[in-house]
Amino acid sequence: MLGYVLRRVLWIIPVLWVIATITFFLMHAVPGGPFTREKERTPALERAIQAEYGLDQPVYEQYVRYLGRLVRGDLGISFRDRQPVIDTIQTQGFISAQIAFLSLLLAVTVGMTLGTLSALRHNGPLDYVGVIFATIGASVPHFVLAAFLSTILSVQLGWFDLLGWGGPKAASDLLNPSAYDYRKMVLPVIALSTLPAAYIARVTRASMLEVLNQDYIRTARAKGLRESRVVFRHTLKNAMIPVLTVIGPIAAILVSGSFIIEEMFNISGIGKEYVVAVRGRDYGLIMGTTLFFTLIVSVSSLVVDLLYAVVDPRIRYN
Amino acid sequence: MNIRSKWFLLPMSFMTAGLVFAAACGGDDDEDKTPTGGTTPGATSAATEPSGGDDRAPADQQKITIQLGEPQFLDPHRSSFEQDIGVERMLFRGLYNLTDDGAGGVNVEPMMAEGEPQVRAITSTGSRLAAPSAQEPAVYTVTLKSGLMWSDGEPLTAQHFVDGAKRGCDPTVAADYGYLWGPGYLDMVGCADLQANEDESQKQTLMDALGVRAVDDTTIEYTLSQPNDRFTMIMALWVTFPARLDVIEANGDAWTQPGNIVSNGPYMLSAYTAGESLVLVPNPNWTAGETPALQEITIRFIDDLSQAFRAYQSGELQITRINASDIAVASADSDLADEVLINPSGRITTLQVQMENEVLSDPNVRLALSRAIDRDELNEVVFDGTNTPAAYWVVKGLAGYQGNEAFDSIIGFDEVAAKAALAEAGYADGAGFPELSIVVHTPDFIRTAEYLQEQFKSILGIDITIDQVDSPTRSARFREETFELFIGGWQIDYPDIENVLFGLFETDGGNNHYNCSNTDVDAALQAALSATDDDARVAAYEDMETAVVTNLCGVIPMWQDSLPFMVSSRLGGVVANGTIDAGHPGNYCAECWYVKAE
Numbered sequence: 001m002l003g004y005v006l007r008r009v010l011w012i013i014p015v016l017w018v019i020a021t022i023t024f025f026l027m028h029a030v031p032g033g034p035f036t037r038e039k040e041r042t043p044a045l046e047r048a049i050q051a052e053y054g055l056d057q058p059v060y061e062q063y064v065r066y067l068g069r070l071v072r073g074d075l076g077i078s079f080r081d082r083q084p085v086i087d088t089i090q091t092q093g094f095i096s097a098q099i100a101f102l103s104l105l106l107a108v109t110v111g112m113t114l115g116t117l118s119a120l121r122h123n124g125p126l127d128y129v130g131v132i133f134a135t136i137g138a139s140v141p142h143f144v145l146a147a148f149l150s151t152i153l154s155v156q157l158g159w160f161d162l163l164g165w166g167g168p169k170a171a172s173d174l175l176n177p178s179a180y181d182y183r184k185m186v187l188p189v190i191a192l193s194t195l196p197a198a199y200i201a202r203v204t205r206a207s208m209l210e211v212l213n214q215d216y217i218r219t220a221r222a223k224g225l226r227e228s229r230v231v232f233r234h235t236l237k238n239a240m241i242p243v244l245t246v247i248g249p250i251a252a253i254l255v256s257g258s259f260i261i262e263e264m265f266n267i268s269g270i271g272k273e274y275v276v277a278v279r280g281r282d283y284g285l286i287m288g289t290t291l292f293f294t295l296i297v298s299v300s301s302l303v304v305d306l307l308y309a310v311v312d313p314r315i316r317y318n
Numbered sequence: 319m320n321i322r323s324k325w326f327l328l329p330m331s332f333m334t335a336g337l338v339f340a341a342a343c344g345g346d347d348d349e350d351k352t353p354t355g356g357t358t359p360g361a362t363s364a365a366t367e368p369s370g371g372d373d374r375a376p377a378d379q380q381k382i383t384i385q386l387g388e389p390q391f392l393d394p395h396r397s398s399f400e401q402d403i404g405v406e407r408m409l410f411r412g413l414y415n416l417t418d419d420g421a422g423g424v425n426v427e428p429m430m431a432e433g434e435p436q437v438r439a440i441t442s443t444g445s446r447l448a449a450p451s452a453q454e455p456a457v458y459t460v461t462l463k464s465g466l467m468w469s470d471g472e473p474l475t476a477q478h479f480v481d482g483a484k485r486g487c488d489p490t491v492a493a494d495y496g497y498l499w500g501p502g503y504l505d506m507v508g509c510a511d512l513q514a515n516e517d518e519s520q521k522q523t524l525m526d527a528l529g530v531r532a533v534d535d536t537t538i539e540y541t542l543s544q545p546n547d548r549f550t551m552i553m554a555l556w557v558t559f560p561a562r563l564d565v566i567e568a569n570g571d572a573w574t575q576p577g578n579i580v581s582n583g584p585y586m587l588s589a590y591t592a593g594e595s596l597v598l599v600p601n602p603n604w605t606a607g608e609t610p611a612l613q614e615i616t617i618r619f620i621d622d623l624s625q626a627f628r629a630y631q632s633g634e635l636q637i638t639r640i641n642a643s644d645i646a647v648a649s650a651d652s653d654l655a656d657e658v659l660i661n662p663s664g665r666i667t668t669l670q671v672q673m674e675n676e677v678l679s680d681p682n683v684r685l686a687l688s689r690a691i692d693r694d695e696l697n698e699v700v701f702d703g704t705n706t707p708a709a710y711w712v713v714k715g716l717a718g719y720q721g722n723e724a725f726d727s728i729i730g731f732d733e734v735a736a737k738a739a740l741a742e743a744g745y746a747d748g749a750g751f752p753e754l755s756i757v758v759h760t761p762d763f764i765r766t767a768e769y770l771q772e773q774f775k776s777i778l779g780i781d782i783t784i785d786q787v788d789s790p791t792r793s794a795r796f797r798e799e800t801f802e803l804f805i806g807g808w809q810i811d812y813p814d815i816e817n818v819l820f821g822l823f824e825t826d827g828g829n830n831h832y833n834c835s836n837t838d839v840d841a842a843l844q845a846a847l848s849a850t851d852d853d854a855r856v857a858a859y860e861d862m863e864t865a866v867v868t869n870l871c872g873v874i875p876m877w878q879d880s881l882p883f884m885v886s887s888r889l890g891g892v893v894a895n896g897t898i899d900a901g902h903p904g905n906y907c908a909e910c911w912y913v914k915a916e
Contacts, residue, residue: 032790036797037398038806040821040828042497044489044513052492080390082571083592092593147624155631162629163383163618164594264625266618268593276593281790 004317005306012298017067019294020287024066027286028059034079034281053079053283066287075288080280085288088273091169093292096262096269098167100254102189107196108247114197115204115243116236119212130201137198143260146191150264153187160186163266188265192258196250203246207239214238240311248304252297373890374611375913381614382889382913385626385638386901388593388619392574394556395485398494400809404901405617406556408598408908409581411606413460413479413538414554416813416906418895422715424813426550430474430560430582430606432461435549440541452850455507455529456545460553462536467603468562469586476532478560478582483530483540486557489513490521495557495811502820502847504552505543506530547852548814555812584610584909594619604909611891611912627884636886637902642704642762645882659883660704661903662896664713664810666818667705668873669756669770672802673833677752682743684870688729689736690777691770697877700765705877711818712863713878715897718815718856725867729874733777740778748779755785756803759792763805766876799831807879813897815859816846823866832872838865890914 035049050056054065069076075085118130153159166184173179211217212235220230262272270289277285309315374380389402394410397403415429428434438447440455450456466474485491487499487509499509507529515524529541542549552558562580569578576587584607585598598615618635620626626638627647631654640648648654669687671678678684693707709725712718722730737747745751758767764786771782782803787795795801810817821828824843825835842865846858867875883903885892891910894903904910 030791032788032792032794034790036790036793037494038793038796038829039398039494040797041494042489042500042513044515045492045494045496047516048489049492052490077571081592088592147628150625150628155628158632161634162625162632163620163634169591262593264622266594266620266625266629268591273593279788279790 001309001317005302008302008305012295015298016291016294020067020070020291021063023287023290024063025059027281027283028062030281032281034283036281070291075291076284078277078282078285080277080282080285085284088285089270089288089292092268092273093270094171095165095167095169095267096271097255099165099188099192099258099261099267099269100251102185103193103196103254104247104251106189107193107200107250110193111197111200112204112243115201116208116231118201118205119208120231122209122212127205130205134198134201134205137194138202140194142191142195142258143264145194146187146261146264149187149191160184162187165265165267165269184265188261188267191264192254192261196254199246199250200243204239204243207242208235211235211239237311241308244304244307244311248300249297252293252300255296255300256293373914375888375915377613380612380913381616382612382636382886382911383616383618383634384902385620385623385629385635386617387621389596392579392587394559395482395491395493395496395561397556400900403556404905405596405598406559406583407900407905408583408585408615409579409587410556410559410583412554412556412558412560413462414550415607416551416554416895416898418893418898418904418906423717424715424895424898426554428463429554430462430466430479431553432463435460435540437545437549450545452848453544456542458540458542458549459533460538460540462538463606464536465605466582467605468580468582469601469603470580471603472562472580473535474560474582475535476538477535478562479538479558480530480532481563482559482561484525484528485561485563487512487528488525489515493557495555498552498555498557498811501543504540504546504549507541507543547855548812548816551812551814582606584608585615588614608907608909610909612908615908630884630886635884636889637892638884640882640884642702642882645702645704648884654884657884657887659885659892659894659903660880661883661894661899662706662714663879663881663899664715664813664897665807665879666708666711666713666875667805667807667877667879668711668875670801670804670806670832670873671870672799672804673835673872674799675754675802677754678802680743681869682739683745684874685729686736686740686743686778687774688870688874689732689739690773691874691876692731692773693876694731696766696769699769700762701877704882705880708875708878709867710863710878711867711873711875712815712859713810713818713897715895716810716813716815716818718860718863720860720863724864725875728868729870736777740780745780748781751778751780753781753783754802755783756805757785757787757792757795757801758805759787759789766805796831799833804832810897815856815863819843819859819862819866820846823862823871830872834866834872836865836869836871838869839871888914888916 033055047056054062066076077084078088114130114133118127121127150162154162161183164184165188166181168174168176168179217230217235220234256271259271259275262269273285274289277289309317386404387401389405390399391397391402392405392409394406397406411429413429413431414426417425417427419425435458436447437449438457439450440457442448462476468474483499483506486493486496487506489496496513498504499506500513501510508524508527512524512528515521531539533539560582565578565580566573572578576590579587581587581601584601584604586601587596588599589597595616595618600610600613623639623641624644626635627640627644629635630638645658648658671684673679693709697703697705697707706714709722709730710720712720714721740746740748756767756770758764764784767784771784774780774782796804796806808818808822820843822830823834823839824830825840839862842858842862846855846862849855849858865871866873885903890912892904893907893910895906898906
């Protein structure tokens with residue numbers, strides 16, 4: 001097992017290299033650059049700008065230089081504000097991670113609860129509620145939901161704030177209650193978690209219904225086991241594989257930040273930063289954040305695969 | 319498989335994830351660098367009582383939150399975006415400042431300078447200083463006010479303005495507006511050579527030879543290649559602000575971060591959170607103008623104007639730009655109607671035409687396109703009537719403005735004349751006219767293109783395709799001249815007629831990517847550049863505008879922009895002036911803003 005884990009971890013390295021290479025050359029292939037403006041510059045100024053960021057070198061030379069810095073752990077600087085990319089990822093990735101964690105927690109809790117209850121009360125009122133929620137949640141774009149929630153819960157009722165994130169800015173404040181302002185946390189988390197919750201609810205319901213129809217569940221009930229034991233020990237555990245399969249990518253997507261939610265709620269997260277970087281052709285930040293997202297997806301995939309083995313004893317990795 | 323192995327997997331999997339997150343996430347405590355008394359020596363934290371006025375709220379209520387896009391730099395010599403300049407105006411000030419004259423125009427008032435500059439010919443010395451003639455080098459001597467200081471308590475001296483001038487002219491600083499120091503504008507002696515230099519070994523020699531020096535701590539001498547009546551106006555702009563080289567050299571690119579940055583303007587930077595907000599507090603060492611009443615200005619970086627409007631409605635913002643579509647919503651609300659401010663800006667938007675295109679090079683084709691645009695209807699349909707329909711190029715508010723009256727009868731909307739012009743070009747009812755594409759990038763421009771597409775089809779019978787791209791691609795296509803039609807325009811940098819004409823329309827002009835080449839335009843520009851007095855200069859530029867517009871030389875004017883804002887009725891001292899505002903209405907005097915008492 002340790003060997004499997006180590007192999008998977010080592011595989012991340014060539015994956016990162018491939019992604020870095022594809023991204024680098026694609027980035028330079030699209031029209032426009034980080035300093036392209038409508039207004040004319042003097043030739044000397046244009047040369048100075050290009051030279052300052054190494055953009056006057058051939059693309060392949062820039063690529064080799066970038067790889068050389070990358071193996072030393074240097075992600076370079078943002079072409080926009082000249083700040084180290086690693087600093088941006090640390091500070092803004094931390095914010096996005098908080099939103100992602102809370103959104104995932106809410107999505108899994110609500111989604112699995114609704115999905116389970118829907119399956120257990122199949123074709124009953126609770127099932128219909130669950131299906132309606134899942135349908136609406138999957139159909140309404142989260143920026144529409146965010147706008148709706150903002151108008152009703154903040155503008156009309158004044159219950160919550162619209163601007164900024166109410167969580168701690170530094171890891172050292174995670175356990176400091178005064179670093180939290182729930183008024184600024186509720187709306188972004190609800191808006192971001194609704195679609196994943198809907199999707200998890202649908203998958204949980206379908207998976208549970210399939211397991212509930214199995215012979216061993218009928219046997220367990222026939223043996224007189226309590227319903228809670230039947231559900232939690234036998235049904236839910238066997239229904240978890242498909243649910244885990246979707247939770248992994250959902251977690252990765254959430255951690256990489258939601259540009260729209262971060263933009264709407266004025267949150268300095270990594271998702272917003274990434275989209276701004278792409279729009280502005282900020283080569284340094286595009287490369288750094290792309291590699292960060294690749295790492296997140298790779299690790300999430302590994303964690304999910306390992307959790308399969310926890311949930312299902314039949315799955316073993318050599 | 320035994321349980322021990324299974325339970326080993328759980329902590330292993332989470333530890334793997336945890337290691338990654340620990341490495342990648344979690345900032346340091348000092349990411350938000352808030353200055354303490356130790357980091358800004360000389361600065362005090364005592365609240366400044368509002369100066370005068372009996373309608374002002376107490377000092378502890380003098381705090382506002384406003385919306386703006388995130389600045390790229392807070393380094394005035396490197397900035398080119400409006401949001402950067404808007405914040406820098408609050409942090410720094412130049413020798414002069416542009417202010418509202420109360421009649422739709424602009425005054426140039428001394429800010430750091432004691433008064434108007436003394437101007438003499440370069441050859442003039444002694445007690446009787448001769449004025450320079452039009453074409454000979456001129457020396458501008460400016461005396462600073464006494465007692466000026468930076469926010470850290472260091473005296474503000476003439477040398478800081480010299481350093482700022484050198485920095486503005488130095489191409490390695492990558493100042494987009496460094497051209498203002500060079501030929502055709504201020505034309506500071508030696509700047510053209512420095513900006514053209516490619517030999518690093520010569521750079522210091524050229525820097526030392528620049529026509530700027532500190533005569534003493536309070537006197538600066540600028541030597542220009544020829545007199546320039548716009549000297550004081552340009553010396554109000556950000557690229558001429560003073561520089562603290564000691565701070566810049568000590569901190570490198572981090573010199574503009576809280577705790578490092580020092581400013582000479584009414585406010586100083588207290589906190590900066592990338593992607594979220596910045597906070598300004600009064601500069602306790604500001605003596606050049608009115609004492610700021612506001613004790614804290616929080617600027618939130620919000621690009622989604624719909625959400626910004628909602629935040630304004632919920633009371634979280636006191637000034638915000640809004641979408642044109644929200645004007646009606648605000649106007650229908652009795653609490654908000656009086657807080658809507660439509661601020662005409664110094665920007666003209668046009669349909670730009672590639673003159674090297676075989677079809678578009680025909681003046682009758684361009685006239686047909688122009689006369690097929692119902693500018694009033696376009697403004698209503700796309701912008702809810704917010705903007706000003708324009709058949710002119712020189713924006714309202716500038717000396718030399720001629721307005722629609724001069725050109726509407728020549729290029730304005732007229733269906734019959736449009737069809738006749740297209741027929742004259744040989745494409746009656748659009749027969750044989752090739753399909754053209756129009757490059758756009760914003761939602762407003764896309765809607766405009768859709769309107770034009772429909773108008774040109776129904777009136778002229780021609781087909782237009784919409785080529786939607788992102789901003790860098792759009793800029794690249796403009797610079798590379800790979801377009802047929804293009805929605806774009808010009809935002810003034812300073813409120814003088816030369817800024818909206820020089821470099822844009824003369825043959826081989828630097829920004830002339832639509833390839834306008836017209837002898838009348840070129841002749842008018844030469845007359846303007848060689849004019850010996852300001853009235854003659856402005857008159858020549860008016861002739862240039864007339865030649866551009868009547869020939870539709872590269873541009874078909876459509877509207878002059880207006881920017882809609884919400885400004886809280888509890889906020890006083892906001893005097894909007896669209897031709898000089900940057901980011902917020904009236905921020906050329908942000909120290910004039912205050913919160914009114916309830």
